[in-house]
Amino acid sequence: MELTTYRDEEEDFKLFCLEGVEDVEEENDSQIITFLEYLALNFDIINVYKTCDDIETFEISLSNLLYHDRFFKDYSIIYLVFEGDDNLVKIGDYYYTLEEIAEFFEGKLTDKIVHFANTKMLDLEDETFQYFLDVTGAKAISGYINHSPVLSTILDQYYFALNAEIDDVVELVHALFEKHANLCQKMGFRLYH
Template structure:
């Protein structure tokens, strides 16, 4: 396993001043322990906090090139994220990340629906430089996407070809992919 690829997770919380161990953090710790996939977990409660966390990663972390996946765990709609009851469109997020995600996969947990038109997806990829945007076509509250997220992250460690990753993901977890409607735009 190539252990030089990391995950940077930004999770929306109600208040960053209140320290809490979230299910996402526990999952990432388990992923590191069981599969050796290193990650950084940060919380944010505002768009400024999101931007600040990304800026710190970009300019202060000398291993940024090793972060293959930017994992966003936050609520929102088909074409938006929600922080502190404010909605930000994918276009606004693209401008926030302009040119900063070269070669990265931006992956959303199923706390938010990812339903982009081809034009919206292409705009986001062109503006940010990301290699892909992935997530789920359903916000199924009965099933967390964490299990499928973990399989996806593991496949990304071993494979660089996005088509192969998606094919392998569907082969290994077909029922979950269909249930959560896994999507990847590249």
């Protein structure tokens, strides 16, 4: 018998998206904005979008999220759209390790999933993801290990929609692979918990 842990249908599913851009002062024609609108209209996923172009604006965005956004506790997913590989995240012109990123979120991500778009390849060693989870308190960290010619929004939409329904991360991954195995395998979807 399979037991699935579903979310309360009364609660709104919320997502916070932070994207690394060249310059926050310039107009941003990001595909992510269109994708977030699509999520809101088609899946009732409430979301907030912010940009940053260096470590200072990254810290300001996170500080505002963690300490000034009265709905922070309601966000289920922190969606990060940055370039990078493995343990490195490119913010502005510099690379930061996931351990350094974990310090920004220290103890603040209880019951949240941190998800990276496929602009950053997320192939982690056990000690790296375990450190990130231990320091942040996050439920899981997810992303992709394969470069893809298209942005991961095609699979992200299904992942977020299933996440809005299923609370348990193991059951969530099983459901995602059951419905979208080809995409998951081609893109190299990974969830570390």
